[in-house]
Amino acid sequence: MINYIRQILFVIYALLLRFPTWIVIWLIGRTGVFKTVFVIYPHDKEEYAKLCPDYKPFIRFMSGRPTPGGLILDGWKPVGIYLYISNTPQELAKKKNRHIAETIVKRMQWIQKISGAKAVGFAGQLGPILERRHNIPMVPPFYSSTMGNVFSIEEALNYLASKDNKHPWDLSIAILGGGELGEILKKHFSTQGYAVSILGVKLKRRGGVELKLSETDCRHLECIDFVINLLPTGEDFIGCKITEFLRPSSSIIDFSRPAIPAEGLQQSVFMGNRVHRPGMRFAFSLPGDWQKMEIPACSIPSILAAHFDIVEKDIVNFCRAARQVSFGTALSPIVKQVPSAFYSVSSAWKLRKCLK
Numbered sequence: 001m002i003n004y005i006r007q008i009l010f011v012i013y014a015l016l017l018r019f020p021t022w023i024v025i026w027l028i029g030r031t032g033v034f035k036t037v038f039v040i041y042p043h044d045k046e047e048y049a050k051l052c053p054d055y056k057p058f059i060r061f062m063s064g065r066p067t068p069g070g071l072i073l074d075g076w077k078p079v080g081i082y083l084y085i086s087n088t089p090q091e092l093a094k095k096k097n098r099h100i101a102e103t104i105v106k107r108m109q110w111i112q113k114i115s116g117a118k119a120v121g122f123a124g125q126l127g128p129i130l131e132r133r134h135n136i137p138m139v140p141p142f143y144s145s146t147m148g149n150v151f152s153i154e155e156a157l158n159y160l161a162s163k164d165n166k167h168p169w170d171l172s173i174a175i176l177g178g179g180e181l182g183e184i185l186k187k188h189f190s191t192q193g194y195a196v197s198i199l200g201v202k203l204k205r206r207g208g209v210e211l212k213l214s215e216t217d218c219r220h221l222e223c224i225d226f227v228i229n230l231l232p233t234g235e236d237f238i239g240c241k242i243t244e245f246l247r248p249s250s251s252i253i254d255f256s257r258p259a260i261p262a263e264g265l266q267q268s269v270f271m272g273n274r275v276h277r278p279g280m281r282f283a284f285s286l287p288g289d290w291q292k293m294e295i296p297a298c299s300i301p302s303i304l305a306a307h308f309d310i311v312e313k314d315i316v317n318f319c320r321a322a323r324q325v326s327f328g329t330a331l332s333p334i335v336k337q338v339p340s341a342f343y344s345v346s347s348a349w350k351l352r353k354c355l356k
Contacts, residue, residue, distance in 0.1 A: 029116035035306035036080040038121040043257040062086035064103040121302025145298030152297030155329035168193035178230030221245035234260035274330035
């Protein structure tokens with residue numbers, strides 16, 4: 001019922017109130033309140049149906065048209081706008097749809113201009129798709145999700161390890177899928193002392209994923225403490241049958257959408273793509289199973305850049321900066337305190353960069 005009401009309201013707003021909404025954003029933007037604009041997407045039609053009716057003419061109208069979905073709040077102060085597009089990653093990754101990808105980018109630039117925002121953030125796979133498939137570089141004011149994803153996974157891993165009083169050199173990690181992100185994670189966690197391996201996967205022609213494992217890999221999986229799942233969907237994870245090789249005490253840090261259906265699994269599954277920060281939230285809440293104070297990890301790079309003037313290309317320094325402004329894993333029930341001198345972190349960051 002809630003989804004149905006939300007669909008009706010969204011259609012009315014997207015069709016009839018679109019122009020007045022841009023006027024309001026322009027007027028508020030003159031005050032300098034908005035720092036970032038952030039665009040999200042549905043992973044599939046089912047996810048989009050939680051927001052908007054699955055009606056082809058309407059979906060075609062929404063294609064390539066970022067539409068305001070709500071605000072990013074810090075306390076009660078709006079610091080950003082998040083927007084929806086109807087296009088899925090699978091659709092945008094196709095070369096024939098380059099014109100749609102370019103249209104999204106141009107419109108986000110226009111929205112940045114009228115809102116007065118400093119940064120444009122792209123959720124999940126959008127940044128890598130725009131950069132690799134359509135040669136649109138992720139340079140300021142554009143921010144991809146990669147750094148935020150690494151931070152979120154690291155925070156989740158550190159939290160779960162600390163609960164068991166384990167150190168990195170006591171633990172082993174298997175990364176499932178992920179391409180370039182998987183390679184970045186392997187290098188990052190290896191330098192911290194974790195034993196890290198990447199599991200080979202093969203995409204099936206008719207959908208789904210198949211594991212490419214040797215006998216040695218199978219034996220190795222029996223000793224794995226953590227699996228970082230970077231496969232596109234939770235169903236892909238279940239379908240590849242990796243859980244048959246894992247011991248029951250293994251933990252799975254899930255980064256897929258839709259998430260892994262944990263029912264019937266012996267292993268524990270934890271969402272690794274969600275963070276929190278005291279007082280910061282998305283309003284209205286994101287469609288799906290997001291909790292009130294949960295923030296998508298992929299939004300951190302644009303928030304850090306726009307809200308704290310922190311632009312960091314080094315992963316270690318980026319993670320340190322995110323912690324210093326009190327971002328942390330949403331798995332933790334303990335919410336860190338925001339520094340009393342709100343902008344002291346960004347000022348110190350600028351000074352450190354100048355002294356390099």
